[in-house]
Amino acid sequence: MKTQTVLVSVDSSSALRGAKYFKKYLDECVDNFSLTDMVEVLETGSLGVYRDGVVIAIYPDEVFYEVKDKDDVEKIVAEHLLKGRIVKDLLIDEKLVKEKIHPSEKVNKEQRIVLRNTGVIDPHLIEEYIARDGYMALARALKEMKPKEIIEEIKKSGLRGRGGAGFPTGMKWEFTAKAENSQKYVVCNADEGEPGTFKDRLIMEGDPHSVIEAMELAGYATGASKGYIYIRGEYYGSIENIRKAIEDAYEMGLLGQNVFGTDFSFDLSVRLGAGAYICGEETALIESIEGKPGRPRLKPPYPPVEGLYAKPTVVNNVETFANVPWIINNGADKFKAIGTESSAGTKVFTLVGNIINRGLVEVPMGTTVHDLIYKYGGGVPGGKAAKLIQTGGTAGTFMNTDNLEVALDYDSAQNGASLGSGVILVVDEDGCPVDCAKTAMEFFAHESCGKCTPCREGTGTAVRILDKLSKGQGKPGEIDQLLMLADVMEQTSFCGLGQSAPIPLRTIVNSFREEFEAHAAKKPCGVCVYEEPKKKKKKKARV
């Protein structure tokens, strides 16, 4: 057995920092120093520690380093691996790392359920997943539990959808189980497109089997025999790892006919998106799987009753699924004990924008915005102050810094901070609310599918008004017009896109009203460039 193990995180973000290249060079160095019998170098998912460079971990010493170039790699091999001396200038604060990596009983420390295997196992090896109790929940369920008991357990756990809407997962499964039909489906929504969200990407890259196992559990619980994972077309790493995982699961008899020698059979295939944010809406996603343009359907009927090919269908988000095997293995009570009363368990947050540690963190529901930004996120870079914060994704709420103590869960939208998909976007003091509002609304205008008028025209109108304001050509009255527009869109749009696009618009105007008015009065903001309106061509007088 090799005495030392080096883990290199090669998730998509790390890969762009040069992780694969460093891993290769690490292999070379280990070979050059004749350490191949002693040291094992492995690839893994995100290690949960975020720096500008690539993070690598050395076990059993539990030392974390940040690597920025080839010299750093060489130093670590020559000093740490060969001589056992810690390379201090590359070391990542040990205390912080230990708090983050090792779950502890204390509240506000990172607690890993969804990311339990990410950064610990090699996602390409099914054996490593199995060694960490992988597929045990499925085996237990198939041999010892009735489908009804699984649904009861999930209901009791209080697990709710992690994609944004927060519908109770157990109830969704129950509706599907009760719908009578010889063919039912399980669909995993991996069309992650909410700006600022990349949790599903890192789950699929770091622990693909947990999603597969959970989908099978859903299949057994609801009586479905076929599943689809709908992955965003640009998520090459996720697609590769999920496909490999499915292949291996089939080979080991963990997918396909008579799983674990029981009567239960389940087939799973991957479908790829082709670039449409709206496909994250469950009925639009179903349309897309059927090979059509992804436009949302009229609800009801909801997918548990009439979904894919008009059959009963469970649709859950990647993160929701990743919780399921843990709940079956550890029990609903243990899950329910984490988080808040309305919102059990943990949530994976993505910290983005002007924040020092940009990346993922998994913490109990009910963690405050302040802790996420300053405790886990390390604060704002360059010694600047935070000015504008958006929680929940681009469709989430904007807030100023008056309200940072709000605890995030499914109910916190009432207190001005929505949970959504778990994005914490920080904009520092140099940012401009009008510019941010314009960028957010441009996104919705681009992604609106055009099916209903309030959303198609409303998003476009909002962009035009905000564009005028940002150029110093707006009028004070137009700020109220934005708010009115938000009300109309919210009340009359066909689907979640048009109904939630007004949320950022209304909250940003209300939180930063003064600055909107300053733009209407052409006071300089430092970001927006005011222009004179283009003169309209004079019409020639008729003769």
Added chain:
Amino acid sequence: MVSDKEMQKVEEIVNGVVNDDSLEEGDVLINCLHKIQDHFINFVPVEAAEKVAGMLDMPESSVYEVLTFYTMFSVENRGKYVIRVCNSLPCHVTGGRDILAALKKELKVDFNQTTEDGLFTLEKTGCLGLCGVSPVIMINEEFYGNLTEEKVIDIINKIRNEESGS
């Protein structure tokens, strides 16, 4: 205009997809379009789309609807390199604004336009899920992160040099 030889190739692609048993019914059209787009480098000519409709026995309007709905497909001839700049807030507030301005200036094009030499098409995209290394752009299937104005210009020049060398 698409040559007869190219149309024959389209026919081969569609036949290949139709006869691929691993694909289900709902997957056929989108797969055909992806493969045809790869063949013509970054776009699907209207003639090819018409051919697909005929072969799959679908109304042309249905094929066109799918083709224009998803942003990954294009019916316009695009450059050899499609540059997609993330325009979402996490990139925007960490320097994405400057990257965009630098690209527009360097390439002398606006969104959805192609450079005179036919090399680059500039497009806007929603979040690519790489906000940990923002600002991010995508050139064909490659991602580039932690960008600055200088880095972006370097990347463009590197591609230009490769192309003029080959």
